[in-house]
Amino acid sequence: MSEPSKPQGRKFQLPEHLKEYKGIWVIVEQERGSVHSVSWELVGEARKLADKLGVEVGAVVLGADSPALNTICAEAFTYGADVVYKVADPVLSEYRTDPYCRVMTDVVNAYKPEIVLLGATTLGRDLAGAIATTLATGLTADCTELDIYMDNRSLAATRPTFGGTLLCTIQTLAYRPQMATVRPRVMSMPDRDDSRSGRIVEVFPSLREDDVITKVLNFIADREQTEAQLAYADVIVAGGKGLGKPENLKLVFDLAKVLGGEVGVTRPLVQAGWTTFDRQVGQTGKTVRPKLYIAAGVSGAIQHRVGMEKADLILAINTDPNAPIFDFAHLGLVGDALTILPALTDAFGKRLSVNRLAG
Secondary structure: OOOOOOOOOOOOOOOHHHHHOOEEEEEEEEOOOEEHHHHHHHHHHHHHHHHOOOOEEEEEEEEEHHHHHHHHHHHHOOOOEEEEEEEOOHOOOOHHHHHHHHHHHHHHHOOOOOOOEEOHHHHHHHHHHHHHHHHHOOOEEOOOOEEEEEEEOOOEEEEEEEEOOOOEOOOOOOOOOOEEEEOOOOOOOOOOOOOOOOOOEEEOOOHHHHHHHOOOOOOOOOOOOOOHHHHHOEEEEEEEEHHHHHHHHHHHHHHHHHHHHHEEOOOOHHOOOOHHHHHHEOOEEEOOOOOOEEOOOOOOHHHHHHOOOOOEEEEEOOOOOOOHHHHOEEEEEEOOOOHHHHHHHHHHHHHHHHHHHHH
């Protein structure tokens, strides 16, 4: 049987003029002097990839020139950057797609990185799509794993597809830079090394406020405290369809309260209206990395797995001994979650009370 022919009209070889692109960049997401933690997670991941390629890690920091911006530049070195591109201009004081995209396009064309990474946040997704479109290059969104194919120096960006039922690895073969976004908490936070330093390349873009169509009229801080903060929880107790009915979700909340944790759920529970989307864990929900993840009545489908499999300790509770979640859980209890959850709540409650009294 003959080999399948390659699709017509597509390029698979990197043109010579793009082979000069070198280095891995992370665009640091900062607003009003506060850096989103996903940026440092990506700098740590970029360090690993750059060491394979034998290239530098660059951190791009954009904003209005200020002491806070200088602090962020210095902090980037402590997490693994070799060089920081400081892009300072008053027009960049608040995020807007147009000036940020215009500046990043110019900086990429000038310094030619082979890989550019951003966090898959609201800001990062918006900016990544705009930059990739302007540069006419490839972008792989919401990645769960990054690696390097050394035979052609291409970025192997893995992400769930088909509604989270499969994992696919995507390469951008004939274009540079290669771009990807990664969700917060997918990559581990690198250790700080305050002894590290590097060089700063200052970029002074030519921007005029009058040329920017969008205007910032006011800044209203997000003070919404009712949403679950799953991405930053150390303990998460999650419920799945195995709980049977909405009323039984209270058992998950009870255990989470005793442990001082958050409550997560699988997608079917949100779709059925049991609880709100901010508690959904998985490819179409939140990616989490807690110290302890208790999954009650969760089958372990890949859509859910990619959102929680990097927890330090996973305890699975399921009546089906062949449930997929037992394939990657660290500990497993085969049994009815409706019986086991109250028992755990009672046991943890008593143990923690004794510890508090002893302390």
